[in-house]
Amino acid sequence: MPxxxxxxxxxxxxxxxxxxxxxxAHMARFLRTALTHAAFDSTVLTSGEAALQRLAQQSFDxxxxxxxxxxxxxxxxxxxxKADPHRRHIPIIFVTTYHDHxxxxxxxxxxxxxxxxxxxxVQHLLGCVTRHVxxxxxxxxxxxxxxxxxxx
Numbered sequence: 001m002p003x004x005x006x007x008x009x010x011x012x013x014x015x016x017x018x019x020x021x022x023x024x025a026h027m028a029r030f031l032r033t034a035l036t037h038a039a040f041d042s043t044v045l046t047s048g049e050a051a052l053q054r055l056a057q058q059s060f061d062x063x064x065x066x067x068x069x070x071x072x073x074x075x076x077x078x079x080x081x082k083a084d085p086h087r088r089h090i091p092i093i094f095v096t097t098y099h100d101h102x103x104x105x106x107x108x109x110x111x112x113x114x115x116x117x118x119x120x121x122v123q124h125l126l127g128c129v130t131r132h133v134x135x136x137x138x139x140x141x142x143x144x145x146x147x148x149x150x151x152x
Contacts, residue, residue, distance in 0.1 A: 016061030
């Protein structure tokens with residue numbers, strides 16, 4: 001008797017499309033390379049204004065956001081996105097040079113999903129990205145998050 005086929009609900013979640021908002025070229029390349037090696041698609045933008053314009057036209061599964069950006073800060077970008085009912089569901093992971101607790105607390109108060117201070121371990125970054133893309137996919141599908149994880 002053939003074994004039953006695996007349920008599609010138990011499949012590994014599809015790789016997400018990540019928006020990287022980072023004005024330092026070397027850090028943007030590093031983040032994009034790390035995501036590409038982990039099978040995520042990514043788009044890089046260098047300002048908060050450009051990010052908001054792109055997000056008005058295109059959907060992303062997650063945003064990696066620097067705090068210190070030219071013009072509009074990453075904190076302001078986060079505040080605007082979390083106030084937007086069409087975009088507030090997108091998880092935001094801050095990737096920043098700020099190590100102080102006040103900045104971290106402010107980021108979480110605005111709705112950040114994670115806060116990674118540079119330098120950080122690439123495995124930690126990828127774990128955070130994978131976790132939040134999986135959780136977002138589960139919310140959208142109505143499935144419990146554990147149903148989207150690969151079998152042990």
